[in-house]
Amino acid sequence: MPAGDIDFTVQTLGKRTVTSPLAPLLEARRTSAHTVEEGDRILFDDTLSSFERREEGHLPSLEAAGPRQKIFFDPSKTRVGIVTCGGLCPGINNVIRALVSELTTHYGVRRIHGFRSGYQGFIPEYGHDVVDLTLESVDGIAAQGGTILGSSRGQQDIGQVVDCLERMGISTLFVIGGDGSMRGAQAIAAEVGRRDRPIGVVGVPKTIDNDIPFLDQSFGFQTAFSEATRSIRSAKVEARSAPGGVSVVKLMGRHSGFIACYAALAQNDADFVLIPEVPFVLDGPGGFLECLRRRVDTQGHALVVAAEGAGQELFTEADAEGGLVDASGNKRLQDVGRLLRQKITEDFAAHGRELNLRYIDPSYVIRSVPANPYDSVYCTRLAHAAVHAAMAGRTNMVVGRWRRRFVHIPIELAVGTRNRVDPNGDLWWSVLEATGQPVSFGEESESIEVPAFGGQ
Structure with a gap:
């Protein structure tokens, strides 16, 4: 509008x-x-x-x-x-x-x-x-x-x-x-x-x-991404301390990936950032899993930061657990963290690669701090x-x-709309520059329209 x-x-x-x-x-x-x-x-x-x-x-x-x-x-x-x-x-x-x-x-x-x-x-x-x-x-x-x-x-x-x-x-x-x-x-x-x-x-x-x-x-956003950097820092240590080390950190962000973006930039340790505004492909040439394996081959480990609402396009209604909406009337999200753990484990095993996977979800710890x-x-x-x-x-x-x-x-x-990360904006561009991840995984993802008054 x-x-x-x-x-x-x-x-x-x-x-x-x-x-x-x-x-x-x-x-x-x-x-x-x-x-x-x-x-x-x-x-x-x-x-x-x-x-x-x-x-x-x-x-x-x-x-x-x-x-x-x-x-x-x-x-x-x-x-x-x-x-x-x-x-x-x-x-x-x-x-x-x-x-x-x-x-x-x-x-x-x-x-x-x-x-x-x-x-x-x-x-x-x-x-x-x-x-x-x-x-x-x-x-x-x-x-x-x-x-x-x-x-x-x-x-x-x-x-x-x-x-x-x-x-x-x-x-x-x-x-x-x-x-x-x-x-x-x-x-x-x-x-x-x-x-x-x-x-x-x-x-x-x-x-x-x-x-x-x-x-x-x-309010609370600055505190949230500041606290999230602690988990990213720990996840990086875990990943680089083991052969084939991969750490996945799931942060809050149902429909908007601001916490994931800002926390990743603040700590600057992430190799990949996945957010709801940018759909991604898991399998196939140029897919996320192939890019992840290449990053581990290159530096011996990798750190993935994912917003909780990322990758919802990878699920179907049949995957829904506990109904399609929660008590507040919000769409119930599927667990992208569990999906990533499963798919990464299966992919590394299929390619005969050693994997030491660590998964961290600090959401409830972050939201309850002063x-x-x-x-x-x-x-x-x-x-x-x-x-x-x-x-x-x-x-x-x-x-x-x-x-x-x-x-x-x-x-x-x-309440009429949501502020979201603009896939064409300077914040997401900074994330791409900091992580070195590709603009898109697999086939080119469909672009998302972001209102002129939303997104950064």
């Missing part, structure tokens, strides 16, 4: 009539190259050719994040809810802590509630308690992995969720989660709108795979932006960073 056809308009609950507690600070703030006035917008395009292709006077732009002079909610009468949903990711606790700190310290909100175990926490039949979040209760949680509120997957009854918000007098709900969780937040906002209730829904999008569009980067300093800062700034947006009455939106500026993004856009 061309950017000019995208509606970047963010929904609001109503007119802002309350003077913000931050107004005195904003009045003293001077304009500079690093500030964005609250009425200004962030241009979508960043190249001259993009500007030239636009119709005259039409420049797509996003609403700038940040504090406003006037806000919608009266902080003294505001009650806030926070929920964390989906899989774990480094930095969730950092977001929770920063939300509570900003709401309490700068806006004076005194009633902040955390809902346990994701969207289950709103449903009476689960019996989960609600925790009061204070500065004292969130002190030190940033050093912990996971989420102090717990999490869960799967859909819940949206009507019951909104019933709970109304019973508790919640003014704004902050949702920290991935695309499935954001679709739930979108449904909550829609139900609130049908009931004509002044309840805001603001998302802080979480995906360790870095696959949310219109974001420079998702955020590194970069992600810790990023999470804090995202949380601040989310609070400013919520207090200003923004709803049905997520916060993110685009072109290094913090912005508001309608949830519909955040």
Whole structure:
């Protein structure tokens, strides 16, 4: 979809009539190259050719994040809810802590509630308690992995969720989660709108795979690929320490290979990187297995880094185990790690080659660690932006960073597509240069269309 056809308009609950507690600070703030006035917008395009292709006077732009002079909610009468949903990711606790700190310290909100175990926490039949979040209760949680509120997957009854918000007098709900969780937040906002209730829904999008569009980067991603380098380093030692040594490291990345690419470049030990965006052929002349054997012949060992979603074109529906979709409604992936182990073992045996195969899958170890300093800062700034947006009455939106500026993004856009590695982009080209692997294995693979606003 061309950017000019995208509606970047963010929904609001109503007119802002309350003077913000931050107004005195904003009045003293001077304009500079690093500030964005609250009425200004962030241009979508960043190249001259993009500007030239636009119709005259039409420049797509996003609403700038940040504090406003006037806000919608009266902080003294505001009650806030926070929920964390989906899989774990480094930095969730950092977001929770920063939300509570900003709401309490700068806006004076005194009633902040955390809902346990994701969207289950709103449903009476689960019996989960609600925790009061204070500065004292969130002190030190940033050093912990996971989420102090717990999490869960799967859909819940949206009507019951909104019933709970109304019973508790919640003014704004902050949702920290991935695309499935954001679709739930979108449904909550829609139900609130049908009931004509002044309840805001603001998302802080979480995906360790870095696959949310219109974001420079998702929180937790830097920590994830940094931790992944440890496994790559160990796998390299294992491979080169044994005759015919081959190590396979499977990293997270259901539909996008960003972690595999960045981790491989950071450690620069990988001989092959396999990602979902670039289909590959296993057998035959020029196939992956032949290239792997040649690399082992040349240097005595080889290291393969594979994203979990790589090679799905090699499976059929008959290979599916446990159904075609998971509890979150996502397509259930087949195990490319198991396939690679099997095929590599069979291929080396068929060619009479010695093989010492090592397989490492650090996924659950990586996603449960605390955020590194970069992600810790990023999470804090995202949380601040989310609070400013919520207090200003923004709803049905997520916060993110685009072109290094913090912005508001309608949830519909955040869940409408995926950010993916562009097979023709400079990131994948850097991977090819670093590994020395061929552009394609076997017959030329069909190219994948990547939207202009996605991919790196």
